[in-house]
Amino acid sequence: MGTLTTLLPVAVATLRKRWPGFVGSFVALALGTTLISAVGLLVGTTMGIDNPDPAAPSLKKLLTFMAGMSGFVSVFVVASTFAFAVAGRRRETALLRAVGATPRQVRMLVLGEAVVVSVVAAGCGGLLGLVVAPLMADWLVRRGVAPEGFTVRPAAGPLLVAAAVGIAVALLGAYAAARRAGRVRPVEALGDAAADRRVMTLGRWLWALGYLAFFVVVVALFVTMPEPLQRDPQLRDPQNMPVWSLLIDILAILAVALFTPLLVPPLVRLLTLPVPFASGAVGLLARQNALTAVRRTVSTATPVFLVVGLTGTVVGSTAAFGDARATQTRAALRAQYVVEPRGTSGLSDAALRHLRELPGARTTTLASTLVSDLGGGAVSGDAQDAATSSATVVDGDLATAWKVPTESGSLAALKGESVAVSADLAKANGWQVGDRLSAGLADGTMVTLRLVAVVRPPLSLSEVLLPYGPVAAHLDSRAPATAYVTTDPGVPAPVLPAGDRATVTDTARWGAVGNDPRSRYDWIAVLAILGPAVLYALLAIVNTMMMSTGDRLRDFATLRLTGGNDRQVLSIVGVEALLTVATATALALLVTAGTQLTTMALINHRILDDGSALSFRLPWTAIAGSAATGLVLALVSSLLPARLALRARALDLAGTRQ
Secondary structure, rough: HHHHHHHHHHHHHHHHHHHHHHHHHHHHHHHHHHHHHHHHHHHHOOOOOOOOOOOOHHHHHHHHHHHHHHHHHHHHHHHHHHHHHHHHOHHHHHHHHHHOHHHHHHHHHHHHHHHHHHHHHHHHHHHHHHHHHHHHHHHHHOOOOOOEEEOOOOOOHHHHHHHHHHHHHHHHHHHHHHHHHHHHHHHHHHHHOOOOOOOOOHHHHHHHHHHHHHHHHHHHHHOOOOOOHHHOOHHHOOHHHHHHOOOOOHHHHHHHHHHHHHHHHHHHHHOOOOHHHOOOOHHHHHHHHHOOOOOHHHHHHHHHHHHHHHHHHHHHHHHHHHHHOOOOHHHEEEOOOEEOOOOOOOOOOHHHHHHOOOOOOEEEEEEEEEEEEHHHHOOOOOOOOOOOOEEEEEEOOHOOOOOOOOEOOOOOHHOOOOEEHHHHHHHHHHOOOOOEEEEEOOOOOEEEEEEEEEOOOOOOOOOEEEEEHHHHOOOOOOOEEEEEOOOOOOOOOOOHHHHOEEEEEEEHHHHHHOOOHHHHHHHHHHHHHHHHHHHHHHHHHHHHHHHHHHHHHHHHHHHOOOOOOOHHHHHHHHHHHHHHHHHHHHHHHHHHHHHHHHHHHHHHOOOOOOOOOOOOOOOHHHHHHHHHHHHHHHHHHHHHHHHHOOOHHHHHHOOOOO
């Protein structure tokens, strides 16, 4: 501690003289803290608040995943940026070692600089988080995911947590790089500064293999779903599979990202195989620069990999689950028309009367609610579900709306104080038709229900089916969320008065376009979870590319002094940026293909158990769009500062302080 206190003034003086070299680290940490603190404020505000539309995702759960994704991307980028900033000062560190600085002194000096930068950046990020959080809350309200009037309450806790995380990650990233430089013997220091040698440290190997093993174990558990896991509705319910698929995607991305120092060199060699046979030295120099400075290539490729990888895996998984829901819908939906309210207030009584007065109308309405402590009574065994489960409330004959396969019992008996459950739920708890189950309704009222059917519901229905009559008085809103209507042949499609604010959709079109409210909310959830993290990663692309270009001013001077002109220097910079993006995109394609295959296996094994199966498909549009965006940002953020730097004389650049 004494050494650190002594070296802090030196670190502050260094920062004052060399502040441009720390701008990139400051920006990365400030924006990362902004993102974490803003989402943290939203999570803290949601205590006791949820969306009034039961079909919408849980607001608290959604924001928790937003916080996890934002934290994951921010931590990765901040650690990589700080490590890159320290690694870029290897010549300076080598000189300190050569003139007698001990490894401990080198580490303490670097840590002192990191402390000063991270504390100031974290403070600025926390203040920005107070501005960004209300904007995010307003977006959630306008998309119908948060209730009207949802606002952010400023609190010190999330800001302090975000600042602590940012500072800790910055110090860890700086310490890892400083420790590598401090281990070099003085006589080897200048030689070690010339090129990267050992980039896969023991710690990185252990973390990478650990995440890879965790990924394999999680996938195996979800495919086999052993009995202890089946008792947890959060793990068993197929409607929750998109959430766990996101966790699997992140584990795969983490493992591949940690292996990048090992994967980047062979990929660069593969992508540049034709270069040695091409005329001109631009491509060859760019290739050798990327292979020699592996740390720089990895640091600049990491944000691009995160953008393309996260976009490809999350969009691909969401689209796959949407396709699975659409496949089930086309096979199971029997009604002619689906009637939905425009808004979250439910269908009006007037609209329902109009529908029921149609010639030969057979109308079934569905609503969503929550039940807790489902179990008890005459249930045999000790497996009891004490958690909260979603439930579909049925008013009418469900068989006229949906084809729901029944394993035992009959849905026709779903009247009075009764309940039907999925086969997986019944198996996990040892329930059989005729058992009496206790359940806590939405308002906390406890009721006893008789199990009348064990079914295999499609994704659009919940694991628990309840009749409308016994629970109507206990619902948050008695207005149904959806009506399914079938009329006599030749009867025109229902036309509701404009004041009813409802939409009538033919079921063939409704199923084909994925018009299920759950599908719409899935994509809103993707935007909420992925949007802030990807936006931050895009900004990180600009930041790291500018840092990389600023770190190479002496290289530019050397090229110009040895006969290269400005156009050739800019060409090398542009080709390196293109090569970096191509390498990152190739890695992202690998991880996207792997996660997509995993998602398909989970869907075909756990959801589509009726003989149908989804075929493997990559989200090429999302991948191409994210890669193109990353390429444009990488080119602009590397070529523009390089062009500005080349305005100076070559001898002036050669004397630039590094």
